[in-house]
Amino acid sequence: MLEIKNLHVKIAEENKPILKGIDLTIPKGEVHAIMGPNGSGKSTLAYILAGRDDYEVTEGDIIWNGESILEMDPDERAASGVFLAFQYPMEIPGVAGLTFLRTAVNALRRKRDQDELTTPEFMKLVKSKAGELNIDVEMLKRPVNVGFSGGEKKRSEILQMALLEPTLCVLDETDSGLDIDALRVVSEGVNALRSPDRAMLVITHYQRLLNHIVPDKVHVLAHGRIQRSGGKELALELEKSGYAEYGEEAA
Amino acid sequence: MSIAVMKTKAELSFAESFDTIRDQLPGGAGVSAARQAAADKFAQLGLPHRRIEEWKYTDLRNAMKEALPSSVGDETALTIADVIVALGPLAHLDASRVVFVNGAYREELSSASDVAGVEIESLAAVLSEGGERATGLANPAGPDNDAVLALNTAYMTDGSVVSVKEAAAVEKPLLLVHVRAGMEPGFTAVRNVIEVGGKASVQIIEAFVSLPGAVEAGQVNTATRISVGEEAKVLHVSCAADGQANVTHLSNWIVNIAAGADYGGFQLTQGVALARNQIFVAFSGEGAKLDLSGVFLGRNNDHIDTTLVVDHAVPSCESRELFKGVLDDNARGVFQGKIIVQPIAQKTDGKQMSQGLLLSPNAEFDSKPELEIFADDVVCGHGATCAQLDEDLMFYCQSRGIPADVAKVLLIESFIGEAVENIGDEDIVEAIMGFARGWLAQA
Ligand SMILES: Nc1ncnc2c1ncn2[C@@H]1O[C@H](COP(=O)(O)OP(=O)(O)O)[C@@H](O)[C@H]1O
Ligand SMILES: [Mg+2]
Numbered sequence: 001m002l003e004i005k006n007l008h009v010k011i012a013e014e015n016k017p018i019l020k021g022i023d024l025t026i027p028k029g030e031v032h033a034i035m036g037p038n039g040s041g042k043s044t045l046a047y048i049l050a051g052r053d054d055y056e057v058t059e060g061d062i063i064w065n066g067e068s069i070l071e072m073d074p075d076e077r078a079a080s081g082v083f084l085a086f087q088y089p090m091e092i093p094g095v096a097g098l099t100f101l102r103t104a105v106n107a108l109r110r111k112r113d114q115d116e117l118t119t120p121e122f123m124k125l126v127k128s129k130a131g132e133l134n135i136d137v138e139m140l141k142r143p144v145n146v147g148f149s150g151g152e153k154k155r156s157e158i159l160q161m162a163l164l165e166p167t168l169c170v171l172d173e174t175d176s177g178l179d180i181d182a183l184r185v186v187s188e189g190v191n192a193l194r195s196p197d198r199a200m201l202v203i204t205h206y207q208r209l210l211n212h213i214v215p216d217k218v219h220v221l222a223h224g225r226i227q228r229s230g231g232k233e234l235a236l237e238l239e240k241s242g243y244a245e246y247g248e249e250a251a
Numbered sequence: 252m253s254i255a256v257m258k259t260k261a262e263l264s265f266a267e268s269f270d271t272i273r274d275q276l277p278g279g280a281g282v283s284a285a286r287q288a289a290a291d292k293f294a295q296l297g298l299p300h301r302r303i304e305e306w307k308y309t310d311l312r313n314a315m316k317e318a319l320p321s322s323v324g325d326e327t328a329l330t331i332a333d334v335i336v337a338l339g340p341l342a343h344l345d346a347s348r349v350v351f352v353n354g355a356y357r358e359e360l361s362s363a364s365d366v367a368g369v370e371i372e373s374l375a376a377v378l379s380e381g382g383e384r385a386t387g388l389a390n391p392a393g394p395d396n397d398a399v400l401a402l403n404t405a406y407m408t409d410g411s412v413v414s415v416k417e418a419a420a421v422e423k424p425l426l427l428v429h430v431r432a433g434m435e436p437g438f439t440a441v442r443n444v445i446e447v448g449g450k451a452s453v454q455i456i457e458a459f460v461s462l463p464g465a466v467e468a469g470q471v472n473t474a475t476r477i478s479v480g481e482e483a484k485v486l487h488v489s490c491a492a493d494g495q496a497n498v499t500h501l502s503n504w505i506v507n508i509a510a511g512a513d514y515g516g517f518q519l520t521q522g523v524a525l526a527r528n529q530i531f532v533a534f535s536g537e538g539a540k541l542d543l544s545g546v547f548l549g550r551n552n553d554h555i556d557t558t559l560v561v562d563h564a565v566p567s568c569e570s571r572e573l574f575k576g577v578l579d580d581n582a583r584g585v586f587q588g589k590i591i592v593q594p595i596a597q598k599t600d601g602k603q604m605s606q607g608l609l610l611s612p613n614a615e616f617d618s619k620p621e622l623e624i625f626a627d628d629v630v631c632g633h634g635a636t637c638a639q640l641d642e643d644l645m646f647y648c649q650s651r652g653i654p655a656d657v658a659k660v661l662l663i664e665s666f667i668g669e670a671v672e673n674i675g676d677e678d679i680v681e682a683i684m685g686f687a688r689g690w691l692a693q694a
Contacts, residue, residue, distance in 0.1 A: 107657060
């Protein structure tokens with residue numbers, strides 16, 4: 001279970017508060033969606049869960065599986081099951097995708113007291129997961145995300161997620177930049193990971209994604225706080241009304 | 252009034268020791284005269300210092316506090332197994348080896364007595380034969396007023412004289428191995444003279460390594476003169492990876508590229524306290540290509556300088572330089588790249604890039620590109636960057652479970668990988684990356 005308690009976050013080097021008291025609980029097995037206008041702090045929440053140190057928690061706590069993760073480095077959080085699919089996946093020139101994936105998979109397996117995968121085992125796993133996401137394995141021989149289209153980058157994030165087997169999946173605007181076919185493929189990839197052992201936090205600006213990944217709960221984040229929570233019908237309501245009442249024109 | 256410059260301790264002892272060992276150095280009257288002229292030249296020039304423009308970042312007079320005794324006549328006992336240990340990642344390479352220990356050719360450790368298409372001789376042997384050929388080899392064919400080259404001419408004990416026959420396609424790389432071994436700190440001067448015939452193809456690797464446990468202090472002065480015949484294809488690699496704390500590595504490459512030839516050069520420098528790598532390239536025929544790259548890795552107080560001059564003296568040649576340095580602690584990297592395009596050298600295509608990656612706030616990278624273009628129809632460009640490890644990429648890697656130290660190595664490898672891959676040959680790339688990984692693992 002993920003418990004975010006009265007979380008206040010500011011940018012580390014400035015005195016600019018972004019999150020101003022977030023309370024959110026996601027039990028395992030549930031998928032929660034966070035919607036909100038641009039600039040409301042959605043990505044900040046995602047980054048702070050993953051442990052990016054550009055931000056500073058000034059108050060509150062994040063409890064994952066009964067333990068505070070605030071003092072943990074990003075790689076330790078990953079070992080404890082946290083995964084963030086980035087809104088803007090990064091390019092790593094010079095590091096082949098397969099090398100990156102194998103390094104990550106085996107680093108996590110070591111930390112989780114599992115045996116490392118041999119190269120053939122790893123390749124077999126990658127081929128099957130990549131196939132499900134319509135990703136050509138040849139593409140993974142290229143440097144990580146370099147020269148990938150927006151959609152390819154998003155699919156590559158979901159491939160990483162599938163390989164790393166996290167238990168807390170945070171998806172930051174995974175739908176942006178995807179056409180309808182890619183959206184379906186990505187959503188199927190995400191849905192395949194839904195399980196009673198996993199909690200998911202799906203961040204999106206648009207309701208469209210939530211037709212494919214149907215959430216248990218929807219929260220509206222604006223001005224650094226959760227303004228409303230409800231069932232999946234809340235997303236439909238927002239689709240009609242837009243975020244005007246939260247400080248942004250209808251999309 | 253003229254000001255007499257005080258000679259430093261090192262300068263004085265280089266001059267003194269030359270007088271005591273000159274009779275032990277190989278060569279007849281002609282060579283001996285060339286050595287004496289070089290020693291006089293050195294006495295006149297002294298060690299280069301920061302008030303000489305080309306040496307402003309590397310004050311050798313200040314950095315080289317003493318002159319170690321010449322290693323001439325060295326007979327340190329070594330086995331092939333020792334050479335393999337010293338070679339590290341290069342030991343796996345299927346190559347014809349020519350082995351020198353403390354500057355002396357060691358036939359019993361070498362495996363290049365019968366390489367098809369190539370004639371390899373020991374420089375000491377050729378110098379001793381005397382005659383015009385010997386005096387020719389005593390001339391470094393580089394800049395006249397270079398003190399480091401003058402020292403090399405005065406003191407050279409041995410090296411390889413390699414001649415690749417016209418149109419020969421040499422199958423295995425030639426590995427010229429220079430091992431520093433033993434417990435006596437010494438100054439070793441070696442020279443390689445390589446001639447590649449027209450349309451021939453060959454890969455030549457120079458390795459400067461040490462036997463684990465060798466004395467920490469050492470000075471190496473190496474000069475390689477290589478002429479690349481018309482339409483020949485050459486890969487020339489230097490791997491200076493001594494690994495000891497207190498080693499000075501002074502090197503000169505003097506490269507001449509004939510028409511239509513394709514010359515690829517690469518230099519790795521790591522595990523040396525003080526290095527100055529000079530590369531002088533001259534194009535002597537049209538339509539030739541130069542692809543030069545290098546990687547230098549420094550930590551503690553290491554100082555590694557690469558200074559190159561590429562002279563486009565004829566039209567329609569292409570030159571590429573890519574040098575990358577990783578600098579930690581108080582290490583300092585220097586890159587000076589001068590590209591001269593002579594008035595007649597129209598259609599020159601030259602690009603240069605140097606990049607420093609600083610791992611510590613006290614590390615420093617000085618880069619000085621210089622274009623001297625006297626022709627109008629040319630495409631030339633240069634760039635230099637200096638950066639720290641990308642925090643965002645570090646976070647991205649760590650968020651995937653990769654620990655910070657592993658992520659750092661991954662990103663550094665990718666940074667230098669771009670230059671190493673210019674070597675082209677997969678096995679050599681792997682060996683060079685093996686050295687770099689070894690260096691990174693010592694952090
Ligand atoms: N590293 C940063 N430096 C400065 N401002 C930032 C930084 N990250 C986020 N912000 C600011 O914080 C606010 C929230 O941004 P973000 O979390 O990206 O919102 P969202 O993902 O909902 O669009 C915005 O005003 C944004 O400009
Ligand atoms: Mg965002």
